[in-house]
Amino acid sequence: MNFLEQKILKDGVIKQGNVLKIDNFLNHQIDINIIRQIASELKRRFHDVEVNKILTIEASGIAIATMLGHLYDVPVVFAKKGQTANSTDDKYMSQAYSFTHKRMNNVFVSKPYLQPTDKVLIVDDFLADGQAALALIDIVHQAGAKVMGIGVAVEKGQQKGGRILRNDGFHVESIAIIEEMNYEEQSIRFLEQ
């Protein structure tokens, strides 16, 4: 069992409705040691890939993306999201449905921050239905840039995001993949990698 699986078992809380709450170390309070290990492990898993930009989406992807940008020594871009459709003249825009907030969000990146020469590693804290990742991929492609891989801390293996992305031929790395969660027993089974 790796460091993140151990941390999830120790500090994660399973809520009803297949919700895993890990905001005590990943997406509200940040355990900086875990973020460092996540970033190192993602860099290790993508060691054979050239990366010159890290792309994530606000807000909770930013911590991992910053630490990864620090390790790679490359710029980090975080896509913004909002409900309102502003002028898109100067932005690449896509859409992602937020299951948490039950609404469609616009996701956008200002055009100067993605160039056709960019080799982009997309990172995020969670991969579930893949809505955010698919929106980010769409944006990278609009810019004529290349998606070198998608790296996430926690993948909810019961949801379809990882399957869609891998079927589309993307190199996806998830440090912990949850195969099964049981609310009554507060138990989690991870996919062996």
Add this chain to the structure above:
Amino acid sequence: MNFLEQKILKDGVIKQGNVLKIDNFLNHQIDINIIRQIASELKRRFHDVEVNKILTIEASGIAIATMLGHLYDVPVVFAKKGQTANSTDDKYMSQAYSFTHKRMNNVFVSKPYLQPTDKVLIVDDFLADGQAALALIDIVHQAGAKVMGIGVAVEKGQQKGGRILRNDGFHVESIAIIEEMNYEEQSIRFLEQ
């Protein structure tokens, strides 16, 4: 002139209405080298202060806070914001008016992530009217914890936030303090520190 003042002069864009746009290196695309320098400089300026937690507010404060948490080796907490007033049983909540979005935001932190023993350094990318900083201070005090200082990258010296906070006795450090901006001439004068 320090590294951040130089960077602002080189890459910042002054927009009409006293708006400084530095989203090419700080709050949309992140120049990781600048973030590293900002974090180091804030740690240097607060060297005589004990800190065991970094607090910021989503989204654009997270990059600086993460790098600072990495340097201090302490947990980082980012306050969340939203318009809806959810149950506050398990949260410390305050309010901040967003001049950018022209609305009042609730700002909240889950109670377990601020303890009375915490010595908190509040950090953010910008300090203008001080709305976000005052909300974070309010939240730290609700938790019975201590505000050790407020560190920001860029302070808009023409706006009242810095004055309010310093008058209240807080130790405020801003790496670049803008004294005057001129849209027609695209010129910026910084306060000498």
